[in-house]
Amino acid sequence: MRIDDQRTSRGQGSHDAGSVTGVAFRLFRARGYEATSVDQIARELGVTKAAIYHHLAGKEAILAAGINRAIQALTGVLQEAPALPGAGAPLERFEYILRRTLEIGLEHLDEVTVLLRLRGNTELEREMLDRRRAFDRAVAEVMREAVDAGDLPADTDALLMTRLIMGMNNWLTEWYQPGGALSAAAVIDTVTRFAMAGLTAPGRSDR
Amino acid sequence: MRIDDQRTSRGQGSHDAGSVTGVAFRLFRARGYEATSVDQIARELGVTKAAIYHHLAGKEAILAAGINRAIQALTGVLQEAPALPGAGAPLERFEYILRRTLEIGLEHLDEVTVLLRLRGNTELEREMLDRRRAFDRAVAEVMREAVDAGDLPADTDALLMTRLIMGMNNWLTEWYQPGGALSAAAVIDTVTRFAMAGLTAPGRSDR
Numbered sequence: 567m568r569i570d571d572q573r574t575s576r577g578q579g580s581h582d583a584g585s586v587t588g589v590a591f592r593l594f595r596a597r598g599y600e601a602t603s604v605d606q607i608a609r610e611l612g613v614t615k616a617a618i619y620h621h622l623a624g625k626e627a628i629l630a631a632g633i634n635r636a637i638q639a640l641t642g643v644l645q646e647a648p649a650l651p652g653a654g655a656p657l658e659r660f661e662y663i664l665r666r667t668l669e670i671g672l673e674h675l676d677e678v679t680v681l682l683r684l685r686g687n688t689e690l691e692r693e694m695l696d697r698r699r700a701f702d703r704a705v706a707e708v709m710r711e712a713v714d715a716g717d718l719p720a721d722t723d724a725l726l727m728t729r730l731i732m733g734m735n736n737w738l739t740e741w742y743q744p745g746g747a748l749s750a751a752a753v754i755d756t757v758t759r760f761a762m763a764g765l766t767a768p769g770r771s772d773r
Numbered sequence: 774m775r776i777d778d779q780r781t782s783r784g785q786g787s788h789d790a791g792s793v794t795g796v797a798f799r800l801f802r803a804r805g806y807e808a809t810s811v812d813q814i815a816r817e818l819g820v821t822k823a824a825i826y827h828h829l830a831g832k833e834a835i836l837a838a839g840i841n842r843a844i845q846a847l848t849g850v851l852q853e854a855p856a857l858p859g860a861g862a863p864l865e866r867f868e869y870i871l872r873r874t875l876e877i878g879l880e881h882l883d884e885v886t887v888l889l890r891l892r893g894n895t896e897l898e899r900e901m902l903d904r905r906r907a908f909d910r911a912v913a914e915v916m917r918e919a920v921d922a923g924d925l926p927a928d929t930d931a932l933l934m935t936r937l938i939m940g941m942n943n944w945l946t947e948w949y950q951p952g953g954a955l956s957a958a959a960v961i962d963t964v965t966r967f968a969m970a971g972l973t974a975p976g977r978s979d980r
Binding site: 597600685726729730733741748756760763765766 | 804805807808889890892894930933934936937938939940941943944945947948955960963964966967968969970971972973974975976977978
């Protein structure tokens with residue numbers, strides 16, 4: 567049976583690799599990656615397992631595809647014009663990266679949540695975790711430039727402060743409800759202001 | 774075979790309910806609760822499964838015991854003298870609660886980490902998550918008093934700001950390494966100063 571036939575016979579929408587990944591990550595986020603089977607993903611899409619294997623080699627390939635998308639979106643931020651060295655003061659570049667990181671976290675909520683919950687149980691998961699940590703270190707590097715430029719207290723531990731701020735962002739994935747009372751824009755604005763105010767406030771450092 | 778015999782024959786230390794829970798939570802944290810069996814806990818302790826069942830009815834009872842300990846430690850903070858209504862300005866009480874919450878998170882790192890990773894897959898897990906959320910709401914209430922007292926901007930969303938700050942704390946469990954270069958005291962101090970500076974900084978609110 568061809569996929570198109572199957573789709574028609576089940577009355578389902580399209581199920582290309584992108585929609586398989588989308589549905590799979592909704593399940594991974596709700597039930598956990600380990601606890602979700604390709605069977606359940608197929609049932610949720612209303613297709614056979616074979617139809618899924620037509621696009622993706624298996625559950626780990628689905629995980630890789632979705633996580634790659636999330637990490638590429640995150641690391642892509644560092645290449646955006648306002649984030650580049652020389653685009654502005656380092657502290658402004660940091661604020662830009664922070665806002666965009668929050669936006670991507672809320673846009674790709676399922677993928678980023680699953681990424682953040684990876685435990686490093688497989689070679690693939692460890693590689694993904696390494697790439698996420700590399701992103702944090704690159705962001706910390708921009709904060710370090712702001713310290714060197716004298717725009718943040720000299721005793722600022724850039725990696726620690728970046729981890730604290732990213733931790734606040736990361737935890738959003740655990741409680742933020744899209745479509746709830748709080749708009750994504752309001753949350754992003756509140757977090758960014760709080761982080762920037764805290765970073766630059768005189769009471770924060772020993773200086 | 775009596776537990777004492779077994780202990781002697783294996784040359785292991787004591788294994789009362791407390792040490793079972795301690796070892797179990799080290800495994801739950803490292804490998805995940807679902808992925809850890811009572812067999813593995815028994816092997817790690819060097820005792821039989823029967824010796825474990827002598828103290829605790831099973832894996833869920835172990836989970837309940839450890840998580841209860843963590844939640845009781847957290848909620849106990851709200852009953853400590855400096856946290857009580859009238860003990861000081863609400864903002865000082867909030868700062869005290871924040872510091873103590875951080876201390877407890879790092880003291881009970883395994884239990885708190887496992888608590889924070891619960892997905893609500895069972896009735897017990899949902900009850901634990903409800904108690905954790907009730908703690909956040911109680912802390913937000915103290916922040917709300919600080920807003921009412923005029924010590925924080927009137928447009929402060931106390932529940933959102935509490936969740937952001939607790940999220941920063943919660944994320945510590947994912948990367949903090951006890952015994953590493955950063956002492957617990959230094960991390961607690963940095964987080965508290967950052968949070969308090971951010972909360973009270975003029976740039977944070979619309980006011």
